[in-house]
Amino acid sequence: MKPTTRGTLAAVLTCVAAAAGAAVATPAAAVGTVPVPVPLNGLENSLGMELPEVGGEVPLPTPGSPEGPRYAEGRLIPERAVPQLPVSAGLPGAGVRAPLPELLGSGFQHLGLDAPATDLRTLGPGLALDAPLTPPNPDNFGLPEPKLPQAGVLTPVLQAVPVANLGLGQGL
Known part of the structure; x- marks a missing residue:
């Protein structure tokens, strides 16, 4: 070989x-989220009563790669002169379980709220510009012609679908 x-x-x-x-x-x-427990055991022992269990989730943001400029026919400066930066992270989550005394009986029921961390997709603001000249014109001996300059701001984008569950149940 x-x-x-x-x-x-x-x-x-x-x-x-x-x-x-x-x-x-x-x-x-x-790793999308970091769990954050809230310790209430010491307070439970000192007060002598059952307290809610509380915890949360903190998302970790991860930056993405921006979409590069796009060249368009008839423009001297490409579209998206300052590109939008995508960042994907999440909305923080929470979990709470609180004891509720039963009206008829000696046991406890619980009230639970679960709001898990959800994905969040963002795009930062961007900038689109166009020069005050046209591309070279063959009818004008290859010289560019003047035109009105253009500038625009690309709006930021936020997309998320938050979810929460509220429920009752036996025990804590």
């Missing part, structure tokens, strides 16, 4: 191994 063939084969195998390693490592490294 020639050295160039061996080198090409080694490069291809290295790329395949790197891609397979990245595919395996991504789910382990992608």
Whole structure:
């Protein structure tokens, strides 16, 4: 086998191994939220009563890669001169379980509220500009013609679908 063939084969195998390693490592490294428990055990013992169990989830924001400028026909400056930066994170979650005394009986029921962390997709504001000149015009000996300049702000985007569950049940 020639050295160039061996080198090409080694490069291809290295790329395949790197891609397979990245595919395996991504789910382990992608932690979406961090649990935050609220310890109330000491207060429960000092007051001598049952207190609610409270916990939460804090999302970790992960910046994405911005979409590059797009060149359009008839413009000197590409669209999206300042691109929008995408950031994906989440809305914080909460979980609360509070004891409720039964009206007829000695046991406790609980009132539970679950609001899990939900995905949040954002795009930062961007900027679109156009120069006060047209592209070179062949009818005008290749010289550009003046025109009104254009500027625009690309609005930020927020997308989320929050969910919450409220319920009653036995025990705490």
